Amino acid sequence: MEKPKDSSVLSANNHWLNSLPFKLSVIQFAVAIVIIATSMWLIFSIETKHHMETEQTLSQSKGQAIVALAQEDVAKIESLALAVGSIGETYQKRSIEIANLVPPMLDINHYHNLIVGGGVWPEPGAFNENKQQDSYFWTRSDDQQFVRVYSYNDDGERYQDEPWYKPTRFIPHGSAYWSPAYTDPHTKEIMVTASAPMWRDHEFIGVSTVDIRLEAINKFFNSADFTANAGGYVFVLDSLNQLLSYPLDTQPSGESNTTPAADAFLAQPFTSYAAAFPQMEPINEAIAVADSDFIKRSEQSPLYQAEQLDELFEGVSRSQRIKLAAIINANTNRSETTTKMISTFSIERDPMQGESALVTVFIMPKTHWKVVLVTPVSSLAAQANTVAIKIGAFLLLSQLAALFILFLSQHRLFVKPVAVMATSLDEGNTAQLELDANTRKDEIGKLARAFIARSHQLEVAYASLDASNLALEQQLVVQKQAQSELKVKETELSSLLNASQNLICIKDVDGSYNLVNDKFCEVIGIERDKLIGLRDIDIYPPHIAEIVAHHDSIVYGTDKPHCFEQPIPTAHGEQTFLVSKYPISNAEGMVTSIGAMAIDISQITNQRDEHTETISELKQQLNTLQTNQLALQQTIENGTKLQDELAKQLAHSQQLATINQQNQGLYPQFMDNALLALSNIQEQLFTHLNQPQSTEQNEQQFAMLLARQTDNLRHLRQLLGHATDGRAIRLSQFLLHFDAIMTPILAEKRIRLNVSAKNAKHVQLPPLTLLQIFFGLLQNSASRAFDPTNIPDNAEIELSVVVNDQCIAIDIRDNGVGLDKQQLEKLNQMLAQRAGSGTLYELAFWLNTEFDGQLHIDSEAHKYTAISCQLKLTHFS
Numbered sequence: 001m002e003k004p005k006d007s008s009v010l011s012a013n014n015h016w017l018n019s020l021p022f023k024l025s026v027i028q029f030a031v032a033i034v035i036i037a038t039s040m041w042l043i044f045s046i047e048t049k050h051h052m053e054t055e056q057t058l059s060q061s062k063g064q065a066i067v068a069l070a071q072e073d074v075a076k077i078e079s080l081a082l083a084v085g086s087i088g089e090t091y092q093k094r095s096i097e098i099a100n101l102v103p104p105m106l107d108i109n110h111y112h113n114l115i116v117g118g119g120v121w122p123e124p125g126a127f128n129e130n131k132q133q134d135s136y137f138w139t140r141s142d143d144q145q146f147v148r149v150y151s152y153n154d155d156g157e158r159y160q161d162e163p164w165y166k167p168t169r170f171i172p173h174g175s176a177y178w179s180p181a182y183t184d185p186h187t188k189e190i191m192v193t194a195s196a197p198m199w200r201d202h203e204f205i206g207v208s209t210v211d212i213r214l215e216a217i218n219k220f221f222n223s224a225d226f227t228a229n230a231g232g233y234v235f236v237l238d239s240l241n242q243l244l245s246y247p248l249d250t251q252p253s254g255e256s257n258t259t260p261a262a263d264a265f266l267a268q269p270f271t272s273y274a275a276a277f278p279q280m281e282p283i284n285e286a287i288a289v290a291d292s293d294f295i296k297r298s299e300q301s302p303l304y305q306a307e308q309l310d311e312l313f314e315g316v317s318r319s320q321r322i323k324l325a326a327i328i329n330a331n332t333n334r335s336e337t338t339t340k341m342i343s344t345f346s347i348e349r350d351p352m353q354g355e356s357a358l359v360t361v362f363i364m365p366k367t368h369w370k371v372v373l374v375t376p377v378s379s380l381a382a383q384a385n386t387v388a389i390k391i392g393a394f395l396l397l398s399q400l401a402a403l404f405i406l407f408l409s410q411h412r413l414f415v416k417p418v419a420v421m422a423t424s425l426d427e428g429n430t431a432q433l434e435l436d437a438n439t440r441k442d443e444i445g446k447l448a449r450a451f452i453a454r455s456h457q458l459e460v461a462y463a464s465l466d467a468s469n470l471a472l473e474q475q476l477v478v479q480k481q482a483q484s485e486l487k488v489k490e491t492e493l494s495s496l497l498n499a500s501q502n503l504i505c506i507k508d509v510d511g512s513y514n515l516v517n518d519k520f521c522e523v524i525g526i527e528r529d530k531l532i533g534l535r536d537i538d539i540y541p542p543h544i545a546e547i548v549a550h551h552d553s554i555v556y557g558t559d560k561p562h563c564f565e566q567p568i569p570t571a572h573g574e575q576t577f578l579v580s581k582y583p584i585s586n587a588e589g590m591v592t593s594i595g596a597m598a599i600d601i602s603q604i605t606n607q608r609d610e611h612t613e614t615i616s617e618l619k620q621q622l623n624t625l626q627t628n629q630l631a632l633q634q635t636i637e638n639g640t641k642l643q644d645e646l647a648k649q650l651a652h653s654q655q656l657a658t659i660n661q662q663n664q665g666l667y668p669q670f671m672d673n674a675l676l677a678l679s680n681i682q683e684q685l686f687t688h689l690n691q692p693q694s695t696e697q698n699e700q701q702f703a704m705l706l707a708r709q710t711d712n713l714r715h716l717r718q719l720l721g722h723a724t725d726g727r728a729i730r731l732s733q734f735l736l737h738f739d740a741i742m743t744p745i746l747a748e749k750r751i752r753l754n755v756s757a758k759n760a761k762h763v764q765l766p767p768l769t770l771l772q773i774f775f776g777l778l779q780n781s782a783s784r785a786f787d788p789t790n791i792p793d794n795a796e797i798e799l800s801v802v803v804n805d806q807c808i809a810i811d812i813r814d815n816g817v818g819l820d821k822q823q824l825e826k827l828n829q830m831l832a833q834r835a836g837s838g839t840l841y842e843l844a845f846w847l848n849t850e851f852d853g854q855l856h857i858d859s860e861a862h863k864y865t866a867i868s869c870q871l872k873l874t875h876f877s
Contacts, residue, residue, distance in 0.1 A: 024410060032403050039399065059232075060341055063360045063373040066234060067339045070221075073114070074367055077194050077210050078176040080105065081118070085196040085208035088120040088136075092127055092200060095136065103138050103146040106210065114220070116140050116189050116213040117149075120198070121159055122206035135159055139187050139211075151186050164193040166312050168207045170304060170328045173199045177331060178367040180240040181214055181267035190214040190267050192238060201509070201592060214244055214266050221245035232375035233352060239327055239368040240320055241270045241287055247352055277351045283372055286343040286361055290370070291323060293342075294363075298326035303333055327368055337365050350376060421448065482703060489706050496713050503568075503577065503598035506584065509591065511535045511552070520598075523570050540569065555581045555594055561679075565605070568598065575602040582679050587687050595679060715740035719771070729767050731803060732757050738774055751782055751795045759803045763873065773847070774799070777812045777867060780839045785816030785865055803873075810869040819859035827857055840867070847871065 084102055091097040098120055106118045119137035127134050133153040138146040152159050159165060164179035171177045179193040194210045221234045222245065236245040243265045265273050274284040302325075309328065313321040343361040350357035353376040362371045497504060498518040506515040512533050521528050524539060536545040544567055551564045561582035567574045577598040583591045719737040739755040746753050781797050794815065802809040819827070831844050840857065847853030851871050859865040 024415060025407065028403055028407055032400065035399050059358045059360050059373060059375045060344065063341070063362050063371065064339065066373060067362050067364055067371050070371065071339065071364060074364065077212065080108065081176050081194040081196040081208055081210045082174065084118060084120060084210065085198045088198045088206060088208050089200050092205060095127065098136050102136065106138060106146055112144055114212055114216045116191055116211050117187065118210040120206060120208050121165060123204065126205040133159065149186060164195050164209065165207050167324065167328055168195040168197050169204050171197050171331050173197055175331060176366065178239065180238045181242045181244060183267065192244065218245040218266060222247065232357070232373060235372035237270055237287065237370040240323060242267050243270055243273060244369065246273060279347060279349050279351050282345060282347055283359055286345065287370060290342040290361065290363065295322055295326045298329045301333060302329045304329060331366070339364060350374060486703050486706065489710050493710055493713065496717060500717060506593050506595045508593045523568065525571060544569065551581060552594055555583055556591060559583055559591065575600060576605045577601060584679060711740065729763065729765065731763050731801060734770065735801060742778060746782060746797070749782060750791045751786065751797060754796065754798045757801045763803060763808065773810065773869065776843050777810065777869065781812055781814045785814040787817060807870050807872050811866065813864060813866040815864055818861045818863050818865050820861045824857065824859050831855060
């Protein structure tokens with residue numbers, strides 16, 4: 001029995017160098033050495049560093065508390081500036097209410113020494129059209145009462161050019177802009193200003209301000225309670241690194257008193273302070289690095305480009321210009337909303353304490369002020385040695401005992417079970433793994449179960465990960481493509497408006513032009529930059545301006561689109577234009593502006609005048625015949641027949657002139673419907689643009705609306721180009737553009753339109769006539785085929801066109817109320833006899849008279865109505 005036992009022992013000893021117990025023992029021995037060595041190092045070295053880190057953390061916490069305390073007052077002052085701005089927006093034309101409300105608001109308890117002034121500063125003519133300088137500003141007098149200052153309105157300098165005013169127009173509504181420190185030219189106070197923009201009816205009308213005295217800010221940060229809580233002293237710098245507060249006594253004890261007088265550095269760059277105290281140069285370098293990082297972050301997603309801000313920074317140095325541009329973009333994007341600690345470091349010698357000190361630099365949000373906290377650091381060597389003596393011996397003994405217990409526990413609980421599991425895995429004994437998985441309830445059992453199931457889980461996980469990566473890549477490609485298409489559509493929309501040969505403009509409720517296209521500027525003869533902001537009385541002669549004002553009042557009074565014939569002065573004299581005007585409303589339904597599109601119809605007007613003259617001549621001929629009839633009684637029968645024939649010709653001419661005049665109204669009516677559909681989509685686009693927050697769904701909806709608006713404008717431009725061009729047209733393209741314009745118009749009436757064409761090719765037809773025929777037929781079916789109070793869900797109109805060598809056939813069919821037999825017979829009889837009234841009769845009469853065309857109607861009550869129209873192409877050759 002002993003021999004096999006010795007053989008087993010020898011077999012195990014052959015592998016003892018590779019055994020897990022031996023390796024763990026070596027590892028634990030090495031760990032023990034490392035722990036002992038690191039413990040000694042920690043006791044004599046790291047503990048001191050840890051204590052220093054604790055002091056740094058404490059300094060950072062104190063700095064956060066200081067910034068939070070200052071931020072409370074900053075937020076209150078910003079709220080006060082916004083409240084003053086709300087008063088200016090509410091009482092824009094009522095100066096008495098502004099004078100009664102603003103001074104009590106500025107006179108807030110606990111801020112008597114801090115707030116030195118404030119008020120409302122309107123844009124030129126915003127509150128009073130006759131005043132370019134119309135400020136409402138109050139400053140605190142020696143008896144702590146607010147006194148209004150009028151000198152800003154009297155001198156030649158414009159307050160709109162002040163550095164606290166100009167950048168504010170770029171700040172979002174509901175936010176405030178904190179100016180750099182400056183000296184007020186009238187009150188001679190050194191101050192900073194919180195400025196809030198004022199907007200009304202989407203128009204910038206001025207700025208509201210609250211002025212803060214720098215001397216009060218300096219006293220606040222140098223108060224005894226404040227510095228005691230901080231454990232040191234504080235520097236506060238504005239957005240351009242000018243000192244808002246600094247310790248008044250920076251001369252260390254034992255040195256001669258050569259420091260500048262108190263408050264000498266207020267509103268001065270920190271570089272001047274660092275030059276007087278070279279020990280502070282590391283703080284100056286940290287501030288420069290922070291500014292550079294801030295500018296880089298702002299340039300990653302700028303809302304305003306450098307060209308937009310050139311006028312704002314006129315006369316400002318390049319470094320300040322770059323910094324101010326970054327501040328405006330950050331405030332507009334609201335990218336800086338939380339207090340940030342930008343740097344923590346130490347300086348060897350503090351000018352005040354004469355020893356090393358910790359420096360922590362923070363940036364306040366919105367104001368972009370920098371708060372620099374300087375706290376002295378005492379010697380920590382004695383404290384670290386005391387700690388080492390107390391815990392050294394106990395720590396070493398406890399570590400050795402713990403390592404021995406750990407070795408025994410690991411061998412029993414971990415090494416032996418793992419060795420058994422490794423042997424089972426090596427021998428392929430899955431039964432042992434399944435036994436451990438089923439019998440053991442500890443981690444070893446979990447490990448056994450994991451070995452069995454892990455391979456399947458890894459396969460599923462790898463497959464899922466590949467699918468997710470593929471989906472994310474596709475989503476990224478789609479998103480980039482959508483952004484690129486959106487930019488292209490915006491460019492196309494702007495190009496399309498400027499490429500239009502029609503006059504397009506938009507005026508606000510005050511009558512000032514805020515959008516015109518290139519054709520409008522060309523006809524009027526005024527450049528766009530000079531034209532924007534002008535009124536009709538500034539552009540047109542008085543009699544034309546009076547006509548335009550009358551037309552505008554009709555649109556405002558009815559809140560509906562209208563078409564007017566209006567003379568417009570051009571380089572060739574006054575010409576008649578057909579002007580379609582429509583109201584533009586905001587999300588609340590209030591009309592904010594009027595849009596207009598003008599088309600030159602001077603030729604059509606001349607033709608209409610010619611028809612009128614022809615009718616007048618016919619009437620004169622009739623009168624002559626009647627006079628001659630009295631003298632020629634012997635030929636009364638022939639004269640009567642001649643008179644009847646002339647009367648018929650006159651009636652025919654009058655009826656034809658009336659129908660021509662009505663048909664000419666079809667084109668403006670078509671333009672009115674098309675522009676109304678475009679204006680509805682435009683209002684939806686404006687609504688999406690003015691939403692405060694943008695989501696992925698909103699961006700997709702905005703992209704869809706913009707694409708839809710662009711397609712409609714493209715089709716309308718092509719259709720108008722066909723309608724005003726005298727060349728042969730391709731009927732299929734003409735129908736495609738007509739379908740694209742009319743489908744959304746009929747969709748608003750819940751009517752579906754289907755357009756088809758056969759043998760559509762180039763035809764020599766008058767495009768304007770063809771547009772009038774299509775629109776007249778479709779308008780008649782849309783308005784008469786269905787009950788407007790009960791339009792069915794399947795309401796549909798089919799328009800088909802067939803072209804052959806001799807004629808063009810136009811068929812329009814609806815599934816509306818139809819006509820009974822009596823109505824159908826009466827209508828066809830009226831068409832055959834060429835005597836009657838109504839839309840279809842007038843259209844048939846016009847087609848037969850002018851183009852030798854025929855029109856036929858077929859219908860069945862409550863089922864359908866079909867209208868067939870044939871035009872002979874030989875008539876137009």
